[in-house]
Amino acid sequence: MIRAAWRGVRMRPGPALLLAVVVAAATVIMVGAFALVAADRDGGSVVSGQADSLARAGTNALVLGLGGLTGLMLALIVAEAFSTSLRRRAGVFALLRATGASTSLLAGAILLQALVIGLLGSALGLLGSIVAPRLLTAELASALKPTWDSGEALLPQELAVGTALLATLVGTLPPALRAVTAPPGTTPAAPSKPQQPPPARGVIGAVLLVVGAVGSVVVWRVDVLPHRVGVLWAAAGVLLVGLLIALPQAVRALVAVLGLPARLGSSGRLALRQMTATPRSAATIAVAPLLATAAVCAGAPLAVSLRATVADEAVPGRAAAQLDVLPTLLICVSALAGLCAAGALAASAAERTGESALMRAVGQGRGQRAAQLLCEFTLACVAGLVLGAATGLLLAGAGGAVLADQGIGGFAIPWRQLLPLLAIGCGVGVLSALAPVLKPAPQVVSTTEPDGAPA
Structure with a gap:
């Protein structure tokens, strides 16, 4: 039954390899981002003024933001890829469940496949991250040198691999749950049919979008606003969430x-x-x-x-x-x-x-x-x-x-x-x-x- 479940849910080699390449590219970006932050922590200048300290903090925030954004994009593309693959196998899922396959068995097989793809992509990404600094100039590569040497700490690489695997599993979980919990004998609606989002979703997204945009404008224009940095982060988060919803x-x-x-x-x-x-x-x-x-x-x-x-x-x-x-x-x-x-x-x-x-x-x-x-x-x-x-x-x-x-x-x-x-x-x-x-x-x-x- 386990072998049958694995054959029924596995993705074709071509799409699986392409998804592993996307995971590898995301891993390279996240390794570089986390390495820059680690290098700043280990080798930052102690002789610096307030402006330089703020500049370094702002740089780290930008770099970490890029790393988090990369993880979000990876989760989204993984979710779409697995949604497509699992919808095309709705009949196989119905047959497996009718012959005794449990929900946990099918979900485990899907998550195992996602884990294999994530591990393969992360391994390729680590190899790419070793080559990437060699393509930079000596001055730029020196910013990453403390974390690329084989005898140094590997925290950025480990953190990037962990984030890539987490994003892969998080992206796989929603389509996997939808596929294994669908009643036997039912299939998702064909993509060619109208996919009109619920009106409530558009209203909620529009409200969050307006609130985030107004908050950002207030931060921009009001110099005496208390807790200005915190308000900016909150407004940016609300703005992005509202935009994604709507x-x-x-x-x-x-x-x-x-x-x-x-x-x-x-x-x-x-x-x-x-x-x-x-x-x-x-x-x-x-x-x-x-x-x-x-x-x-x-x-x-x-x-x-x-x-x-x-x-x-x-x-x-x-x-x-x-x-x-x-x-x-x-x-x-x-x-x-x-x-x-x-x-x-x-x-x-x-x-x-x-x-x-x-x-x-x-x-x-x-x-x-x-x-x-x-x-x-x-x-x-x-x-x-x-x-x-x-x-x-x-x-x-x-x-x-x-x-x-x-x-x-x-x-x-x-x-x-x-x-x-x-x-x-x-x-x-x-x-x-x-x-x-x-x-x-x-x-x-x-x-x-x-x-x-x-x-």
Whole structure:
């Protein structure tokens, strides 16, 4: 029974390996982030003023925020990948439960598979983290040197592996529970059917979104606000939570505006119709670009302000090297977001094989189908970029005002750094999306012989 359960729930080798690669990329980013914080703790300068101490604290907060954001993106893409895989095996689950497989056995088999993928990805990530510093300049690599030497402490690596495994298991748990607790004989709704989110969810998300945005603006404009830093963190958390809750409605509204040029072509009209009917699928594609863009647009301006302060304090040591490594981490986060968005598109396309076969039967060509999927991917990603940029710049402005009140730099938007960072993520996403977009549509198999006899 255990062997049958394992065969029934395991993912195909291709998607499992791709998911392990995503885990590896996330592990590399988190190892670098945690290593920077550990290096600052072990080798920070003791001869520093208040401004430099605040700059180092701000740098550590940015780096840890990137690490946490990476873990969140990893959990989201794992959840989407396993949701797709388990929905396609609903019949297998029903058969296994009918033959005596318990809920705990099936859930354990799914979590074991997630653990294997997480361990494989973490191992690949650790190998990549050994190579990564060698690709940096000597000055930048010196910021990571205390944690890369084989005889030194391995806490950053252990913490990164633990976070990657935790994110993988947390992302797997919700779809696993949904799959193993569904009544026998039932199957989830087909992805082609409308997926309208509950109205209450949109109202709650909108309220949290407004509260977080107003709180951030108050922190930005009111200099005498007590507990300003704590209020900023609370407002940022409420803003992001509200945005994630209301994301399907927000993406659908933005796509209706951004997709006006797409209405000129038949593929664009089909893409808009599909995204209107399935806003959750569109939100799944948009969530990783949203988070990455928010991180880039919030982190880059604050990093420029902190870098200027460190230079003015004439402390060009580890703090400056940490800030020099930040753009590399932002590039990795942006590229990872592109991979996650492409993975979400691949999962959505894999569930729409029946729709693809039907569209091919009514005359849609392979190029038209590819254009439709690419249009859906582009519109969802652009919606995520717009929402993420607005969120990141708002938080960067509020954070810059708090830092300026402490005597650290001034708020400036480094467009020359932002645009290449976002372009790298877009390029990785488009290249990664070519595989599911160009995948041949399934053939419509006739159930009768040419003479009318059953096949």
